Amino acid sequence: MIEQFFNWYHQEGRSLPWREQPEPYPVFLSEVILQQTRVEQGLAYFHRFMDTFPTVQDLANASEEEVLKLWQGLGYYSRARNLHKAAKHLMEIHQGIFPSNFNELIKIPGVGPYTARAILAFAFSKPEVAADGNIWRVTSRFFGLNNEFPSKKTMELTQELWKDWVVQQPSVFNNAMMDLGSGICTPKQPKCEQCPLQSQCFSFPSGAWVNLPFKEKKTKVKPLTLVYLISKSDGKVLMKKRAENTIWANMYDFPEMIFPSHWNSEMDILEEISKNSRVSTVHSVAKQSFHLLSHRKIQPFFCFVDFVPILQLEREEKWIPLEQIHELPVPKIIESLIATF
């Protein structure tokens, strides 16, 4: 059974750049990029980062802004900030060499239980199951489990259930499980007729896989209206670096006003802006299509305005020359707008 599974992987598995020569740094980089991100989406970013920052030291010597700029468009930007912190951490604590034990790996910023085990399995050939969403789906269906995921207990159980498999070839096992989960044992309409594990699968005979893995919570999506106040003056635009502990932290956008979602017409926005003492004139109000995040449904408005002559700049606000805007890391929501400047 195990042999059959590994053979399937060698024939049907994906060929991915970080699988060729599994050194710690590319493995680590790929794992961070692929957190909650599909391989197809992350692939180009992996190449960009390897080209721009070939070593941990190169990454550590970069500025956070450079890292964020390279990460632009991929989302979950705390990963980029932590990636940068991780490189500095590795240089300071480990002389740029990745540790090969769980307790030290998990101290690296942005490295959690999953990523730590992935590094151990892929880069150090340790018999660890890197239980991501794919592997847990396969596991829950194969053994007929409906535990909560992710949880410490479920992680430990997963280790135990696959220990005779993973010990054979840790790297091959994890890669094979991930490819099985993403290509065969998919959330909907799995291709069971092609599955190398079919004959031993708990869920296949009864079709029990339809309800596995069990999932309880779906995140609530809060609607809101986001009004950007855009002012071009003297070849410059007033922009701001977003604060920590906000969405798109440390990235750049414009002064903003946030409203409950029921203010959603140009008239409403015009009325609200008129109450803003910083704004002297409103040139245009343009309603945009929804911007969807996992936990927000944003109704954006792009409003071109003039600010009052003696404008008191708030912290992190700065007049940016038009030709320098493209150097700044910006969230997706204003990417196309910036491109027209």
Added chain:
DNA sequence: AATTCGGGGGA
């Protein structure tokens, strides 16, 4: 234990 972090692609 629950929330908060983006953005995209498939059905």
Added chain:
DNA sequence: TCCCCAGAATT
């Protein structure tokens, strides 16, 4: 629309 993707950090 809804789901969920090689999850981690914070509350």
